[in-house]
Amino acid sequence: MKVALVMGSISDWSVVKDTADMLETLNIEFDKKIISAHRMPNELQEFGQNAKNEHYSVIIAAAGGAAHLPGMLAANTSVPVIGIPVLTQALSGIDSLLSIVQMPAGVPVATVAVGKAGAKNAAILAAEMIAISDPKTYERLTEFRAQQTKEAIASNEQLHE
Numbered sequence: 001m002k003v004a005l006v007m008g009s010i011s012d013w014s015v016v017k018d019t020a021d022m023l024e025t026l027n028i029e030f031d032k033k034i035i036s037a038h039r040m041p042n043e044l045q046e047f048g049q050n051a052k053n054e055h056y057s058v059i060i061a062a063a064g065g066a067a068h069l070p071g072m073l074a075a076n077t078s079v080p081v082i083g084i085p086v087l088t089q090a091l092s093g094i095d096s097l098l099s100i101v102q103m104p105a106g107v108p109v110a111t112v113a114v115g116k117a118g119a120k121n122a123a124i125l126a127a128e129m130i131a132i133s134d135p136k137t138y139e140r141l142t143e144f145r146a147q148q149t150k151e152a153i154a155s156n157e158q159l160h161e
């Protein structure tokens with residue numbers, strides 16, 4: 001079971017790297033790709049239509065500005081799409097967020113928060129989807145959550161030293 005990690009441009013990599021790191025932490029296999037709905041419309045359609053045959057369980061798509069990439073992928077496949085709105089300079093990612101989240105009924109994109117927190121959560125959400133039918137991934141997620149809790153408790157203790 002693998003994830004497709006798609007971004008609209010190489011300039012998105014600084015954000016998407018956090019998704020890649022988290023997928024690695026959770027032992028989720030993934031392929032990373034640059035596909036732009038605007039700049040590569042034919043490649044986008046072909047990728048979306050073949051996603052199921054290529055055995056992708058989840059697609060994570062990050063894009064900024066007029067971020068049509070996640071929605072256009074969702075238009076071309078029933079493999080679930082998680083959208084990451086990339087932070088933009090001009091409009092602080094509001095443009096990306098609204099472009100990704102406001103999908104018409106019938107073509108959902110599961111949209112996470114703008115920027116790095118969203119990038120990390122996209123990987124966790126994808127792992128949670130995979131864990132529905134993969135007990136090893138569920139176990140790995142449980143360990144990750146336990147470790148996160150341990151670190152939060154330790155930081156609280158540090159604060160009072």
Ligand SMILES: Nc1c(C(=O)O)ncn1[C@@H]1O[C@H](COP(=O)(O)O)[C@@H](O)[C@H]1O
Pocket residue numbers: 007008009010011012035036037038039062063064065066067068069070086
């Ligand atoms: N939103 C999209 C799409 C798309 O949705 O098809 N393709 C590229 N982009 C976005 O344009 C921004 C600037 O890209 P460049 O830095 O390449 O000019 C990036 O955040 C990318 O995701």
